Amino acid sequence: MNKIRKITAATAIVGAEPDARAGLDRDAARLLAALAQDGAYALEDPFAEDGLIVRVGGAGMSLGSGRFPRSAGDTLLAADLAERTFGRRTRITISPAGRARLKRDAAGTGTPYLAQHLDLIEGGAGDGPDRPVRDASESPLAWMARRRDRDGRPLLDAACFEAGERLRRDLTTAALMPRMGADWSGVKVDGAGPRDPSAASDAMLASRQRVRAALDAVGSDLSGLLIDLCGFLKGLERIEAERRWPARSAKVVARIALARLAEHYGLEREAVGPDRARMRIWRG
Structure with a gap:
């Protein structure tokens, strides 16, 4: 007492x-x-x-x-x-x-101790506690966005980063990337039976069309690099080793490819427009 x-x-x-x-x-x-x-x-x-x-x-x-x-x-x-x-x-x-305590607190009740050791961010659509997350430290795009050059500017601006993330989401939804094991997360439309192009969902088909249009806009000379970077999540050093490029050259080529991809998506580095938006009035 x-x-x-x-x-x-x-x-x-x-x-x-x-x-x-x-x-x-x-x-x-x-x-x-x-x-x-x-x-x-x-x-x-x-x-x-x-x-x-x-x-x-x-x-x-x-x-x-x-x-x-x-x-x-x-x-x-x-x-x-x-x-x-x-x-x-x-x-x-x-x-x-x-x-580590701050990381656990920021993660909430979902995956606190997993967030303590990883850099988890929301990785897909959806709301609520079941919203998918992924480790940002495994993404070469996140690594480039955090690194800075000699002038203190990020290696990847916000427009290029968003363009790469948009292509990554479309590649994931389109199910174009090969898997190393059984696929237990596939979308079932008809409930059973083998999955073929006729059984694909509308979202999957729309994502494939967007991927095809984005790669065509970038060009065949840079589309393979974007697939390795945004789809397979290969690091810059690995890309240079596989393609036998000089050191630190993949960084330059990746920035050019992502800038062209951002231009295709209509993403700008800075917001531009009139100082004051025009007011619209609807009359009944």
């Missing part, structure tokens, strides 16, 4: 409200999210004896990112969600366990 009273009293002194999503008090959950930023760290607040200040450092510049009570940092350190580094000034940074 005494232990229960002590715990209740300690909780009342701290005055922290529990965060149902992360299992931490609200200040600790906010601090953990702030420390997850690139180059973020927490220092003792020079203007508050019992406080912490979070800064985001990078490229020789340090920016403030909020103030938090010291108890939030103690909570994260006790739970091994943050670690303390000693130097000229003691800093608190997020630990690998803290980043």
Whole structure:
């Protein structure tokens, strides 16, 4: 009974409200999210004896990112969600366990521990908890979109990335890619019997038409590369090895092919149009 009273009293002194999503008090959950930023760290607040200040450092510049009570940092350190580094000034940074905790929280109740080790994103149409997901780290398009060149720009802009993803979705729906095992996810239209072109669904046939039109628009010289990149998800190094291309040449050719594909889909790098849309009025 005494232990229960002590715990209740300690909780009342701290005055922290529990965060149902992360299992931490609200200040600790906010601090953990702030420390997850690139180059973020927490220092003792020079203007508050019992406080912490979070800064985001990078490229020789340090920016403030909020103030938090010291108890939030103690909570994260006790739970091994943050670690303390000693130097000229003691800093608190997020630990690998803290980043894994954030991934589990972001995944919700679906696949939290799978999302902890993989980079899961929504990979298909649908709503609800059964919406399909896939590992973005296996996609060469996602790798190119995250990498940056010497000028700090992404290797793949948003229009080219969306064009490649649209072709990948059409290739998947069209069931044009070979499988290494039994297909248990095929769409059954007539309920039974062998599947042939006459039994294909309308969505599958429409996807095949879109794939054929996209590859024809890109051209035969680049269509094979797009199938390897978006369909088989082959990496750039593997493409260069199989085609005996010079090193780092597949990156250039892939960007040209995806730019031509984005042009076919009508995707632009920047939104263009009139400053103000014309208002339409329907009269009954």
